[in-house]
Amino acid sequence: MAKRDLKRTRREAAEWLVERGNQIAGIIAIVFVLLIFVFLLDNALPVLKGYPLSELLGGRRWSPTFEPPKFGMLPLILGSLYVTAGALVLSVPLGLACAVFIAEVAPKQAREILKPAVELLAAIPSVVFGFLGMLLIGPWLAGKLSLPVGQFAALGSLILAFMALPTIVSVSEDAIRAVPVALRQSSLALGATRWQTICRVVLPAGRSGIIAAVMLGLGRAIGETMTVLMVTGNAAVIPQGFMGFLRPVRTMTATIAAEMGETAFRGEHYHALFAVGLILLIITFITNTIADVVVRRAGRLK
Amino acid sequence: MSEDATRPWAQDERDEAPKGEVIARPPGEIRMEARELDMYYGDFQALQKVDIAIPGQQITALIGPSGCGKSSFLRSLNRMNDTIEGTRIEGLVQLDGEDIYAKGVDVVELRKRVGMVFQTPNPFPMSIYDNIAYGPRLHGVTDRERLDETVERSLRQAALWDEVKDKLRQSAVGISGGQQQRLCIARVLAVEPEVLLMDEPCSSLDPTATFRIEELMLELMDEYTIVIVTHNMYQASRVSQYTGFFMLGELLEYGPTTRIFENPLDSRTDDYVRGRFG
Amino acid sequence: MGMRHRISPRVLEKVAFGGLWVAAGVVVVPVFGVIAYMLVKGFGALRLDMFAVSTEGLLPAIVGSSALVLLTGLIAAPLGVAAAVYLTEYAHEGRLVRLIRLAIVNLAGVPSVVYGLFGLALFVMLLGFGRCLLAGACTLALLVLPLVISTSEEALRQVPHHLRQASWALGATRWQTIRRIVLPNAFPGIITGLILSIGRAAGETAPILFTAAFYSLTHPFPRSVFDEILVLPYQLFVMATEAPDVTLEEKWATAFVLVALVVGLNIAAIVLRARLRKARRW
Numbered sequence A: 001m002a003k004r005d006l007k008r009t010r011r012e013a014a015e016w017l018v019e020r021g022n023q024i025a026g027i028i029a030i031v032f033v034l035l036i037f038v039f040l041l042d043n044a045l046p047v048l049k050g051y052p053l054s055e056l057l058g059g060r061r062w063s064p065t066f067e068p069p070k071f072g073m074l075p076l077i078l079g080s081l082y083v084t085a086g087a088l089v090l091s092v093p094l095g096l097a098c099a100v101f102i103a104e105v106a107p108k109q110a111r112e113i114l115k116p117a118v119e120l121l122a123a124i125p126s127v128v129f130g131f132l133g134m135l136l137i138g139p140w141l142a143g144k145l146s147l148p149v150g151q152f153a154a155l156g157s158l159i160l161a162f163m164a165l166p167t168i169v170s171v172s173e174d175a176i177r178a179v180p181v182a183l184r185q186s187s188l189a190l191g192a193t194r195w196q197t198i199c200r201v202v203l204p205a206g207r208s209g210i211i212a213a214v215m216l217g218l219g220r221a222i223g224e225t226m227t228v229l230m231v232t233g234n235a236a237v238i239p240q241g242f243m244g245f246l247r248p249v250r251t252m253t254a255t256i257a258a259e260m261g262e263t264a265f266r267g268e269h270y271h272a273l274f275a276v277g278l279i280l281l282i283i284t285f286i287t288n289t290i291a292d293v294v295v296r297r298a299g300r301l302k
Numbered sequence B: 001m002s003e004d005a006t007r008p009w010a011q012d013e014r015d016e017a018p019k020g021e022v023i024a025r026p027p028g029e030i031r032m033e034a035r036e037l038d039m040y041y042g043d044f045q046a047l048q049k050v051d052i053a054i055p056g057q058q059i060t061a062l063i064g065p066s067g068c069g070k071s072s073f074l075r076s077l078n079r080m081n082d083t084i085e086g087t088r089i090e091g092l093v094q095l096d097g098e099d100i101y102a103k104g105v106d107v108v109e110l111r112k113r114v115g116m117v118f119q120t121p122n123p124f125p126m127s128i129y130d131n132i133a134y135g136p137r138l139h140g141v142t143d144r145e146r147l148d149e150t151v152e153r154s155l156r157q158a159a160l161w162d163e164v165k166d167k168l169r170q171s172a173v174g175i176s177g178g179q180q181q182r183l184c185i186a187r188v189l190a191v192e193p194e195v196l197l198m199d200e201p202c203s204s205l206d207p208t209a210t211f212r213i214e215e216l217m218l219e220l221m222d223e224y225t226i227v228i229v230t231h232n233m234y235q236a237s238r239v240s241q242y243t244g245f246f247m248l249g250e251l252l253e254y255g256p257t258t259r260i261f262e263n264p265l266d267s268r269t270d271d272y273v274r275g276r277f278g
Numbered sequence C: 001m002g003m004r005h006r007i008s009p010r011v012l013e014k015v016a017f018g019g020l021w022v023a024a025g026v027v028v029v030p031v032f033g034v035i036a037y038m039l040v041k042g043f044g045a046l047r048l049d050m051f052a053v054s055t056e057g058l059l060p061a062i063v064g065s066s067a068l069v070l071l072t073g074l075i076a077a078p079l080g081v082a083a084a085v086y087l088t089e090y091a092h093e094g095r096l097v098r099l100i101r102l103a104i105v106n107l108a109g110v111p112s113v114v115y116g117l118f119g120l121a122l123f124v125m126l127l128g129f130g131r132c133l134l135a136g137a138c139t140l141a142l143l144v145l146p147l148v149i150s151t152s153e154e155a156l157r158q159v160p161h162h163l164r165q166a167s168w169a170l171g172a173t174r175w176q177t178i179r180r181i182v183l184p185n186a187f188p189g190i191i192t193g194l195i196l197s198i199g200r201a202a203g204e205t206a207p208i209l210f211t212a213a214f215y216s217l218t219h220p221f222p223r224s225v226f227d228e229i230l231v232l233p234y235q236l237f238v239m240a241t242e243a244p245d246v247t248l249e250e251k252w253a254t255a256f257v258l259v260a261l262v263v264g265l266n267i268a269a270i271v272l273r274a275r276l277r278k279a280r281r282w
Helices: A002-050 A053-058 A074-105 A108-123 A126-144 A153-177 A181-189 A194-205 A207-223 A226-231 A242-246 A252-262 A268-301 B070-077 B107-113 B128-138 B144-157 B177-189 B207-220 B233-239 B257-262 B267-273 C009-045 C058-090 C095-109 C112-126 C133-157 C161-169 C174-203 C232-241 C248-278
Strands: B030-041 B044-055 B059-063 B087-095 B114-117 B195-199 B225-229 B242-247 B250-256
Touching: A002 A053, A002 A268, A002 B107, A002 C058, A002 C095, A002 C112, A002 C133, A002 C174, A053 A074, A074 A108, A074 A153, A074 A194, A074 A207, A074 A242, A074 A252, A074 A268, A074 C009, A108 A153, A108 C009, A108 C248, A126 A153, A126 A226, A126 C009, A126 C174, A126 C232, A126 C248, A153 A207, A153 A226, A153 A242, A153 C009, A181 A194, A194 A207, A194 C009, A207 A252, A207 A268, A207 C095, A207 C112, A226 A252, A226 C232, A252 A268, A252 C112, A268 C095, A268 C112, B030 B070, B030 B225, B044 B070, B044 B225, B044 B242, B059 B070, B059 B233, B070 B087, B070 B114, B070 B195, B070 B225, B070 B242, B107 B114, B114 B177, B128 B144, B128 B177, B128 C174, B144 B177, B177 B207, B177 C161, B207 B225, B207 B233, B233 B257, B242 B257, B242 B267, B250 B257, B250 B267, B257 B267, C009 C248, C058 C095, C058 C133, C058 C174, C058 C232, C058 C248, C095 C133, C112 C133, C133 C174, C161 C174, C174 C232, C174 C248, C232 C248
Parallel strands: B044 B250, B059 B225, B059 B242, B114 B195, B195 B225
Antiparallel strands: B030 B044, B030 B087, B242 B250
């Protein structure tokens, strides 16, 4: 009888251990999210404490190597904003159109060409996009637009639009497919054309998923590094007006990538770059949370 | 004085007999027993005050309309309800006089002693041999000869040996539905249980396969205590010695099969077995 | 009904659908066109001497990339699969599970350059690994962790529940059931997810900019995990932006090898997934 109990105790102890082990693996995800935030904050702190926030976020000069250094992030933030906004202006309509096409209109063969194209787009590394932009698309476009240099904001927007496309297409497609067939059928039965049904019934019904898609696409675009580093020109100037798209800019991501290699460890520049990273993290956290909340709220209403 | 809401079409107004006789207690050895068993899925009460005594070495059938709780009851006999989130038990369930829900009960041991066969055959995607050997291997048997013996014995007991002895290494998913179900029975027999719970074991099988399994049950009866849930009243009347009628989570009547089908004490049982509803 | 100044819905529909076709074309044509151009140009630029053993160039970059993604997979796989097992087989819907899922979603949204910063601060500096293979692999492992978890979860959920029930009913414990029934049957799906993850890792540059990548080495191949490595994406980046004495052909060749590697891994995963769907044994 005692022997049986020992076997059982051992078995139950092993079960408990295994469950704890797997649970810890899950908790590690939580731990690392917090750690990322903590480490970024910790490494940015010297600069955050040393300069008033208004000067950091609103300062118009980013000259980290000057004496005294200027850490005004406004050019970088606006640079990111310009490039991202431009990308979304191109990517959202295009992505939505593709999603509607795939879900509602396309015959099977067209779908079997478009879907792999989108997946291929998702798989291509960002360096390669940057490379192609620098070598092919940039010079060609600059020639067409009579620009002095083949690196400018709009080029970044154009390429980013394609990079964000897969995210927007797939999330929107899911949202459109989730709309119940019965809704479409009621509309058609009332005499509406398929297009009218799409515009007036399907898209509004899938509204929350589409908003989530845009938010995720935004997050993706704003977080993109290598491509913008290679094609937007790296001039930390404040973009002005519409022409700002045709001039070089510098995004937050490109700044970190370009300058970190040359900074002294633990110097002020180092901390300033971590501060930029922190701002970036906060922005993407916000866009992701909005996307998540929007989807969750829609799920609850159902 | 009967609840007419349940059978507005009824013509006779037979009163329900006092509970003591309606729920019979089989003579002889009682293997498993439930007393005042309540079961909840969250807030929904699936079983109400079930009292039942399962006799050893016999076949007990549980019948009743869909959703009446008979499968839930069956699963509470081997604590398979534990695997569903949100379930709760109140009351007593005993195996050979010991409370199976007591603190410190080894559920693994319990499920060895009380085995279960499911509605749809669910062989593992592995060879026939490995399917049968799964249970013994779980419990530590590694000796090749012992496993071979166990596999052969179990397949013979399940009346499947002759059909598969030459293809033990083939995938179990490739055999017919009826054979798969007998495989599942053999798989359970390999762990040498005392009680066999069968949850509508024939409902996905054709009549020939069903017949073979019913035959098998009658053979197994000598060694095992069998409890079978079934939708098919003819099956219940063919194979079982005792039958219990469930409705809306209550065990309305329990007694010798002949009585249940020929002159039940509760009018609702009568309505059901005559096919007036369900 | 009088004909007012109104486009008939049918005509509008035709125009709109035409627009959708155009949109599809705008995506398909450049993508396939540019990829085809790149493959042709890149393949044409390949020369055998590019694969010579040296401290710079294509071969050490291929070796370095391979070592990096393999180590990344080795780190991310046990963590990700264990987390997925916890979420599908053990967890009850409650606060902890929701927090874990929220954390995973957030990890997936962190920009890759921020991972680079984090890797720099934690692995390179605090833990003292220095810029090396290990630091890069740890950073990338974190980046791909959400992908590993979600693909593993999907693979685990594909295993039919009734197989678990059959196992439990025979007296198996949770872990025995996972080990003998669930994991072996989910294994191919999990592997597919891992291949996708290392394909993703192979193409990333920003996370390894400050944690691993160099442009030239002191010796051709890494001798330990604390050694420096060359990786294809970083090679391409430096070649395109800085190195003056690199020929155009070398740049195209590097781009080709990188794309071939990444797309190859993705295709392998897709083919594997399609084969598995056919071979489903239940």
